[in-house]
Amino acid sequence: MVDGSKTGRKSKGILLDFFTSPCKCRCGVPNRQARLLAGELTKNHEFPWSSTIHAIRNNTIQEIHGSLINNRYIITAASQILGLTPLDLKITLGQYDRCYADSSSTNMSVDKILMHPDFSETTGTHDLALIKLNSPVHFERRVQPICLSTPNTRYLGQVATLFGWTGDKQSACVPRKLGLPVLDQSVCISVTQNSQNQNKHCIGVVGAKSLICSDDAGGPVMFRSQGGTYELIGILSFYNNCHTNESLVYYTALNDHLSWITQNTRDACYCYKF
Template identity: 30%
Template sequence: MMKSTTRQVLGIFWTTCLLPFTVLQLVRAQGSCTNPRQNSGLCMSIYDCPSLLAVVQQSYVSAQDRMFLRDSQCNNGYGRLPHVCCPIERRVLDTTTARTVTSPTRSGGQQGQQGQGNLLPSPPKCGPHSFSNKVYNGNDTALDEFTWMALLEYVDRRGRRELSCGGSLINNRYILTAAHCVIGDVEKEVGSLTTVRLGEYDTSKEIDCIDDDCNQPIVERGIEQKIVHPQYDPADRNRVHDIALLRLDQPVVLNEYIQPVCLPLVSTRRAINTGEILVVSGWGRTTTARKSNIKQRLDLPVNDHDSCTRKFATRQINLINSQLCVGGEFYRDSCDGDSGGPLMRRAYDQAWFQEGVVSFGNRCGLEGWPGVYTRVSDYMDWIQNTIQP
């Protein structure tokens, strides 16, 4: 039986590429055909054609690839609809050039490659939007939404494991998080940071499913190196430069449910304006529970920085321009357990970009008290100079 993850992607493919051909009838006979590049093939179910199925299963399907898939449809095939002209030699032509490329296997994700760890991806290789484009139960995310989200796992003195802070995958080897999730009070109050969990949705289940759609098993990686920003001081209550990188002990194999977020590179960044709506996501405290089992999302407005600075000054906290204030609405805020997670927006090429790292606030969800986030764009030079292959 085919995995439901494939069914989900194929549902998108069916809608965007083959909807005009739903009148095609299932034919028992296997027919010969010619694909858009004039290569000979057999007309069959796309589920039985690994080369074209692999194109559909990519995290991003370009307009050119969609056109190639659409033009590959045929009407004398066999097996499950939709039918496509599958190259006989099990090789598929690159849709942008004349060269042939060997198709990936059905189960293969994008491999983490050595020597590429120092590269930050740009759209369309990062920040993919949810295929399902749904929000479940109010603030619950979709199963394939914010696929860069990471959970950090700690071990206390008794050997007990606990999930606490969040983070985000920025390439196949690095996690971006908050410095206070790595050093300082967290080591005494929670434990030693040991593991990063990726591909998580519902922490109460081994395999996460919504209706008939299920994601793949979670991926856990050890931490090879913890890199806290050199100017961060865990004893400073202003919590400036609250940002850190975690180098994983081995590259991550990317798949439909594990993809990196885009970062605001000079070529893709844009100004963040007061009142603009950004999105925060995590498994932190909700109004009804200490922690949420299901990954949550919350839309919040950017707060005026000068007003926010004056507000926190009444608590003897001095903010700098590299800190971003967001929210300030009653019961709408990031909270305990969200620390280190991403503050995001859809921007260049409609991809998701991480603009902030959850840092701190005056408790949670207090009217007039915004949450404070580390502004990622101000630390791009440090990030790019720090990450290694």
């Protein structure tokens, strides 16, 4: 688990850095405030931290979900980019409709990839990776970062928001969003006998079939505060399977890894949460 005292000190440091940082901005602010409906289509650039990672693997381009957390880094699932190099990746920011070319989106190259040192390909634990962009991001309406989760917060019983492009381009040109409750980890363990899920957190409705598939991995699990600010509380795991009767959605909790994230992004500036 995360060291709460160290994470708290680091979080305060990031907050203080705001006042002397060139990134005088707010994080987690969507481009539209609305009530969440199950499976609702998002509005144009509603979540401006959305990032598409174009990965070349075996001469095939794979599109992977990611989230912009500051002016230099994307966070995603390590399982999705395992074995790849920076030259294999290109990042698109500000994309909405992936079926048509969008001149307003921004394409960027990758400087380096940071895999979580404890990531296990077998069990899927610590399924996180940071992607450093080759240059700082210029924030504008379509491109803004999401806030990191609040240290030592469980979000138990709160509604988490998911969004992403599911399926092929013919069936999912624009992203959809979905709200699911955050469950206690004991429930996550009791519902499945799959040892790969023992160390993961979960959301969902027990007994209902999951709508999240393995190709949604790397996508954000978000919490919207009463003030309307979004926090990134988790990253969807590769080990979700929408083709079985598995009812829950598993993710890697950021609060378990805040120290690793902040320590490895010291050369970036974070936006203000409040």
